[in-house]
Amino acid sequence: MLSAQARIVRIEITSVQSPTFEGKTFGSVGAYEKLRGRAYGEVDPSLPQNALITDLALAPRNARGMVEYSMDIYLLKPLNLGQGNHKLFLEVNNRGSKLFGGFNNSSGGNDPTTAAQASEGFLMNQGYTLAWNGWDMTAASSNNNLTINVPVATNPDGSPITGPAYEYISFENTTTQTFNLAYPTAALNPAQATLTVRQRLNDAPTPVPTSGWEFVNERTIRLLPAGTAFQQSAIYELAYTAKNPVVAGLGFAATRDFVSFLRYAKADDLGQPNPLADDVRYTFSYALSQPARYLNDFQTLGFNADEQGRRVLDGIENWLGGGSGIGLNFRFAQPSRTERNRQNHLYPEALFPFAYPALTDPLTGQTAGRSARCAASGTCPKVLEINSANEYWVKAASLLHTDLGGNDLPDPENVRFYLVSGAQHGTGNASSSGICQQGQNPTNAEPALRALFVALDQWVTQGTAPPKSQVPRRSAGTAAFAVAQPGALTGTVPQANLGWPSIPGVTYTGLITTRYQLDFGPFLSQRILTKYLPSITGRPVYPNFVSKVDADGNEVAGIRLPIVAAPLATTTGWALRRAGYGENEGCEAAGQYLPFPLTPTDRAATRDPRRSVQERYRTHAGYVAAVTKVVKQLVKQRFLLEEDAQKYILEAEASAVLK
Structure with a gap:
C-alpha cells in the first residue's frame, strides 16, 4: 500500500467526460476532459499546523488517531497533459459555486460542458488544469455545488457542546415568515434566547416579547401569531444557545491537502493514481469575494505549508476580499456570512491582522501579520490583492496596505495591491436599481483581472515583477479618511474631504463602514457575542479610507479602466437604499452609475x-x-x-x- 501525501488518503473519480466541451480543441493544447469525484482526507491533530484548527481536539478520531473529512472534487484537464502548461489553476469556490466564467472568457456555469460554455477559454488556450474542491460546509448540495463533510465536535465525555450563537436576520420583502438557524438550538424555550428588532441600523434594538415568536423546531424560528411575516428590511437579531458545532476549520486543511496531493503525490493509499501525477510544476489560485477572504485567513493561519512543510500555492490572485477574513476557524462558524455597513457586524470576519507584515495592534497589544507563518516556514506565495471601490467603502480594504494608524506601509516583497477604480462588488446593471436609489455600476473588472493573472504567472515562473501597486495612499494625497460617528455603527467620509460634487438627484451621506476592535474571547473556540448586544458603538476603531474623487466624482487612485478614464458617467463603489428598504442606509455590495x-x-x-x-x-x-x-x-x-x-x-x- 502506498502512503498518500498531504493526507488525502483516497480519491474516487465517479465520472469522466473525455473529451468534454463537445470535443472542442484549444490551440496547441487540444481537447480537455472533465473528472468529477470525491476525496477523503484525514489530519493528524498532534501536528502544530493542524492543532490550531478550532475544536479539532474534540472531533472523533479513527483507529489511527486521525480526524477524517470528505469533499467533492472537480477537474478540467488537458486530455494530453504533455500538451498542457503543467500549471494548476485552483478556483476556490464561492458558496459551492464556480465563478470563473467571466475571468475565463467563457459562460462558465457550475458544470461547464458544451463548446459554447467553454467559449474563448482563456485558461484552456494556455494549457492550465483547472481544479475545484469543497471546503464550505454550509454550501448547498444542489446545482452541482461543491461541498465538504466535516465532523461534529463533542465534549470529552461524548455529550453535546453548547455555547452562544448569533443570527442577523433581515429580509427585503413582506412575505417571509420563517428563518432557518445555522446551528440547532439547545433549548426550545424562547425565554432562554433573545430576539430583537430595529428599523434602522443606528436605532436601539427593541426586544420581541417571548409571546411574539417561537422555535418551530430546533433549526427554525417564526414570529407569532403563525403567518406573521418579518418586517421588510427590518433588522432582527437572535442571540441563543446553540449545540453541535462542526469542525469548520477543516475546510482550510481540505484545500491544503487537495492541492498538495495533486502537486506532489503519485497515488492515494489504495493505489488510485493521482490524475495529475508528475505534471504540476506551478500552482495558482483565483478567488472572488467570499473565497478571497478565505484565502486571506488561509495564509494567516499557515495553511500554505502542507504537512511535509512544502509550499502549497505559488501564486494567489484575490479579487474582492477586502481587508477581511472569513470567520471559518471558530466554534459555530458561519462562513456564508459577510459583514458590510448594514449587515452582520457581530461575526468574526474583520479581525486583526489585516495587513501582511507583522504589526503590533495598539488597541490589543497583539502582534501578527498575514505573512508571519509562511515567512517562518519559507512557504509564502506571490499575492495580488485586487479590490473594487466597494471593498474600500464597506470592507475597510485600506487596512490591507496601512498600519493600524492609517499610515501607508511599503509593499511586502511578495504582495501587490490594486484598486479597480469606481467599481462595485461585481458587475452591476446600470438600468436596474433594485433596492438602491440609482442604477447600479456596470464596471467590468475581468479584463484587468486577466492581465494581472498573466503578470502573476510571469512573477512566479519567470521572476518578472508585476505592475506597481495602484491604491489610494495617504502619502500621495489620494486618501479620504473615514470619520467615526458617536453613537453610530458606521462612519462618514465628509463630502469636502472626498471631493464629491453635488450631483442633482443624488444623495451623498458619506456612509462608510467603521472597523471596530471587537473581542470574541481569549480562545478561537469561543465567541462572546452577547457582550456586544444591543450595541457595539463606543468600541475603539481602526482608521480606514477610500480614494478621493475628481470633479466628476470618479476615483483618482487605482486602475482606471475606460469607463472611468474616458467616462460617460460617474461610477461609485457605494450606494444608498431607497425608501421602504432602510432609506439612505448602505446598499451593501452595490455601486452607482450616474450618467x-x-x-x-x-x-x-x-x-x-x-x-x-x-x-x-x-x-x-x-x-x-x-x-x-x-x-x-x-x-x-x-x-x-x-x-x-x-x-x-x-x-x-x-x-x-x-x-
Whole structure:
C-alpha cells in the first residue's frame, strides 16, 4: 500500500467526460476532459499546523488517531497533459459555486460542458488544469455545488457542546415568515434566547416579547401569531444557545491537502493514481469575494505549508476580499456570512491582522501579520490583492496596505495591491436599481483581472515583477479618511474631504463602514457575542479610507479602466437604499452609475456641475479616440491584454455615443 501525501488518503473519480466541451480543441493544447469525484482526507491533530484548527481536539478520531473529512472534487484537464502548461489553476469556490466564467472568457456555469460554455477559454488556450474542491460546509448540495463533510465536535465525555450563537436576520420583502438557524438550538424555550428588532441600523434594538415568536423546531424560528411575516428590511437579531458545532476549520486543511496531493503525490493509499501525477510544476489560485477572504485567513493561519512543510500555492490572485477574513476557524462558524455597513457586524470576519507584515495592534497589544507563518516556514506565495471601490467603502480594504494608524506601509516583497477604480462588488446593471436609489455600476473588472493573472504567472515562473501597486495612499494625497460617528455603527467620509460634487438627484451621506476592535474571547473556540448586544458603538476603531474623487466624482487612485478614464458617467463603489428598504442606509455590495448630461443645454437645465458628454468629446470620433488612448496606456502598464484592449475600442466604435 502506498502512503498518500498531504493526507488525502483516497480519491474516487465517479465520472469522466473525455473529451468534454463537445470535443472542442484549444490551440496547441487540444481537447480537455472533465473528472468529477470525491476525496477523503484525514489530519493528524498532534501536528502544530493542524492543532490550531478550532475544536479539532474534540472531533472523533479513527483507529489511527486521525480526524477524517470528505469533499467533492472537480477537474478540467488537458486530455494530453504533455500538451498542457503543467500549471494548476485552483478556483476556490464561492458558496459551492464556480465563478470563473467571466475571468475565463467563457459562460462558465457550475458544470461547464458544451463548446459554447467553454467559449474563448482563456485558461484552456494556455494549457492550465483547472481544479475545484469543497471546503464550505454550509454550501448547498444542489446545482452541482461543491461541498465538504466535516465532523461534529463533542465534549470529552461524548455529550453535546453548547455555547452562544448569533443570527442577523433581515429580509427585503413582506412575505417571509420563517428563518432557518445555522446551528440547532439547545433549548426550545424562547425565554432562554433573545430576539430583537430595529428599523434602522443606528436605532436601539427593541426586544420581541417571548409571546411574539417561537422555535418551530430546533433549526427554525417564526414570529407569532403563525403567518406573521418579518418586517421588510427590518433588522432582527437572535442571540441563543446553540449545540453541535462542526469542525469548520477543516475546510482550510481540505484545500491544503487537495492541492498538495495533486502537486506532489503519485497515488492515494489504495493505489488510485493521482490524475495529475508528475505534471504540476506551478500552482495558482483565483478567488472572488467570499473565497478571497478565505484565502486571506488561509495564509494567516499557515495553511500554505502542507504537512511535509512544502509550499502549497505559488501564486494567489484575490479579487474582492477586502481587508477581511472569513470567520471559518471558530466554534459555530458561519462562513456564508459577510459583514458590510448594514449587515452582520457581530461575526468574526474583520479581525486583526489585516495587513501582511507583522504589526503590533495598539488597541490589543497583539502582534501578527498575514505573512508571519509562511515567512517562518519559507512557504509564502506571490499575492495580488485586487479590490473594487466597494471593498474600500464597506470592507475597510485600506487596512490591507496601512498600519493600524492609517499610515501607508511599503509593499511586502511578495504582495501587490490594486484598486479597480469606481467599481462595485461585481458587475452591476446600470438600468436596474433594485433596492438602491440609482442604477447600479456596470464596471467590468475581468479584463484587468486577466492581465494581472498573466503578470502573476510571469512573477512566479519567470521572476518578472508585476505592475506597481495602484491604491489610494495617504502619502500621495489620494486618501479620504473615514470619520467615526458617536453613537453610530458606521462612519462618514465628509463630502469636502472626498471631493464629491453635488450631483442633482443624488444623495451623498458619506456612509462608510467603521472597523471596530471587537473581542470574541481569549480562545478561537469561543465567541462572546452577547457582550456586544444591543450595541457595539463606543468600541475603539481602526482608521480606514477610500480614494478621493475628481470633479466628476470618479476615483483618482487605482486602475482606471475606460469607463472611468474616458467616462460617460460617474461610477461609485457605494450606494444608498431607497425608501421602504432602510432609506439612505448602505446598499451593501452595490455601486452607482450616474450618467453625465448629454449636451451643454441638458447640463444647464439640471445645473449639473459635471461637463456634458458633448463638451468632453465633441464627436463620436473624439470619444473613440479617448477610449483608444486610455486602453493603449493600460496595455503599456500591463493592466490590459492586447486582445481585451481591442474589444474596448471596437465597443466604442460600435456605440451610439454622439452619433
